[in-house]
Amino acid sequence: MTGLLDSLPLWLWFVLALVALFVARRPVHQGIFSLARFFHQSLRLGASAVSAAELRLQERNREVLLAVGREAAERHVEREFDRIESTMKKELAQYPTLHRHLCEQLTAIDEDYVRSAEVPPEPTNWAKAIKAVADIPAKQDPVVGDVLETIHNSMRKAESKALEVYRESARERHQLLKRMMPHWRSMLTTLGRVNKSVDSVIRRAGAIDGHMERYEEIQAGSERARRMLSSSSLSQFFISAFVLTIAVGGALINFHLIARPMTEMVGGTSYIGSFKIADISALVIILVEITMGLFAMECLRITRLFPVIGSLSDKLRTRMMWAAFVLLFFLATVEAGLAFMREILMQEDLAVSAQLRGDEVAATSGGVYWITTAAQMGMGFILPFALTFVAIPLENFIASARTVIGVVTAFLLRILSVTLRLAGTAALRAGTMLVRLYDIVIFFPLWLENKVLDWRARTGGSKSVEKAS
Amino acid sequence: MKIVFPSMAVLACSLLLNACGEPVARNQGVYMLIDTSGTYTRELDKAQQVINFTLAKLNPGDTFAVASINTGSFSEKNIQAKVTFDDRPSVTNKQKRAFQESIQQFVEETEAAAYTDITGGLLQAVEYLNEKRPGTKTILIFSDLKEEIKEGYNRDVPLALDGFNLVALNVTKLRSDNIDPTEYLGRLEDWQGRVEQSGGSWRVINDLERLEKILP
Structure with a gap:
């Protein structure tokens, strides 16, 4: 090999190489372009495949995420229902007893109320007779005076007796009213308890509404x-x-x-x-x-x-x-x-x-x-x-890791897709650049070719002008 | 879950494959030769210090033996104390205590020997440790390395020290070494050459304050 190299001077080798490169210029250009296009298309194809995989993965991530969310929302709703159920069992399961208790208390209060009603004292029948005797004109008569005195005393006695009876009856009424007090208080407590339970149920219902709203949103895949x-x-x-x-x-x-x-x-x-x-x-x-x-x-x-x-x-x-x-x-x-x-x-x-x-x-x-x-x-x-x-964070970790790994993988796939796309474009541009570099190497034969072509064009043009003239 | 189970299976398989392979000995075997010839018996306190340090460093499963170097050292009778520590740390501790007591007795009762048969001691050490088959084999030579063989004893025997770590401890200078240091240096070089030619590794530790380097 070295013998072959030494057989000719270096400049001659250089000239021969230039000539060879010049002669092979067109097929070499075509080869470079074909190769660049091949890489460009292959890489674009790869990028498209990766992009499609990324989309599929994103879709799957979305499904997984929604499924996990749906499951969590279902669990929340279920838990709220459990709580409501326990409240109902605890408080409202005794409602019939409570109702009966309230009715009994109301009846007792009603009875006491009826019994405590004030009965007006009946007017005495003999009051008119006394009034007639009292109206007798002969007041100076000592007999009449004695009779009247006796009547007056009897009246005083009767009055004090009636007053005593009235006071007794008023005391009894007050006793009855006093007896009603614990019933009222008990009713108030019972009703307060019922109110609390109902409030709790209303609150839970509000929470369930929130969860259901979220669940519906997840179901709709918003x-x-x-x-x-x-x-x-x-x-x-x-x-x-x-x-x-x-x-x-x-x-x-x-x-x-x-x-x-x-x-x-x-x-x-x-x-x-x-x-x-x-x-x-x-x-x-x-x-x-x-x-x-x-x-x-x-x-x-x-x-x-x-x-x-x-x-x-x-x-x-x-x-x-x-x-x-x-x-x-x-x-x-x-x-x-x-x-x-x-x-x-x-x-x-x-x-x-x-x-x-x-x-x-x-x-x-x-x-x-x-x-x-x-x-x-x-x-x-x-x-x-x-x-x-550890079970609790472990469950959360496993559940969330699915989503996080999916997101990270999708991100990496996107980066890969972009890189492949860029590499494809770079391959195409590199092909063009290589062709230019090739031409730079053989710039001298190209320059000569240009000169020859110009000269031919000029001489060909003058000949045609001469022919035309 | 799909990823967890296969990875666990792979882990289990690799563990099983590892377990099924050739068992690797991880224990240590230490054999200490103590020179009891002439004036070197004065150094026995220092030897005891080295033994205590070594005892503290050894773990369950390790082997330790202490033998004396005297006129004829190629003998089981020269082994003053030997032990292979039990698997259980509590038993190991008891064995260490008993070993220390044996050494104490040896230090108190030993008498100066007329000759120094280091090669015989080495041959005995090699035989003992090869029999025990520990993972690493260390021979500690507590001596001035001046060998004096009694007439009639043949110690021109090749040593098979492949895989052995030899550590010379407290190699004291003799009076003649002080007059001519090349004698001391030549003695060390001779031993190093002999050990390394036999396939072993050689170290000298004279500073007993840095004993942590005696075991590999």
């Missing part, structure tokens, strides 16, 4: 509902991720509490892969605790991660909940025991280290360790129960 659900989903995602991070921290502390004493149970030198069996056992205990917590939450219908559990009969669900709770309690007790053992091991390690260092006394008279022991045992017992509540 843009506002979608935006609302999307932002709610994002905030839920971050909140639940934050809470889950805290829970992971708790689980790690729990792990460290029990990993070391687990070596006392399963040995500290056995491995599965590159993991200690003791560590794996500790992790499994924590994971089983979390699982029990999930089941307990599921059985209480606080979360809905497992539809199978939700669809179980109430009796079976309650039994399952108790089973999960008992297991959780047992594991929490085991953890407390392990935490206690951890403290013992630590003390023993300290004692051995001190002995090896030669300061035995200092290690053994270390002081009171019951506080740390109690704290560790307490943490070992409480953390499993605290981890139970």
